[in-house]
Amino acid sequence: MKCPYCNEAMEKGLIESSEPINFMREVRFVNRANEKKGEFNLAKPPFGGRASVEVWLCRSCRKIVIDL
Ligand SMILES: [Zn+2]
Numbered sequence: 001m002k003c004p005y006c007n008e009a010m011e012k013g014l015i016e017s018s019e020p021i022n023f024m025r026e027v028r029f030v031n032r033a034n035e036k037k038g039e040f041n042l043a044k045p046p047f048g049g050r051a052s053v054e055v056w057l058c059r060s061c062r063k064i065v066i067d068l
Contacts, residue, residue: 001065003058010056010065020044021051042068 001010015021025038043051056065 001056003056003061003063004065005063006058006061008058008060010058012054012056014052014054015064015066016050016052018045018050021053042066 001012002008003010021042023038023040023042043053045051053066053068056067058064
């Protein structure tokens with residue numbers, strides 16, 4: 001995949017976490033009252049495993065493309 005910003009070749013890889021990987025509009029701290037506001041789940045960890053999403057990285061301009 002070519003980077004849509006600088007046209008350099010991108011590397012395929014993944015982002016992983018022991019917690020769910022979510023898009024959120026703002027940082028969520030201990031208070032989870034606004035948990036669902038604007039949240040979009042990208043991946044949930046399986047029992048005993050880690051959540052992961054495939055991504056394309058451009059090291060040149062430090063952009064990541066996530067294609068779900
Ligand atoms: Zn780039």
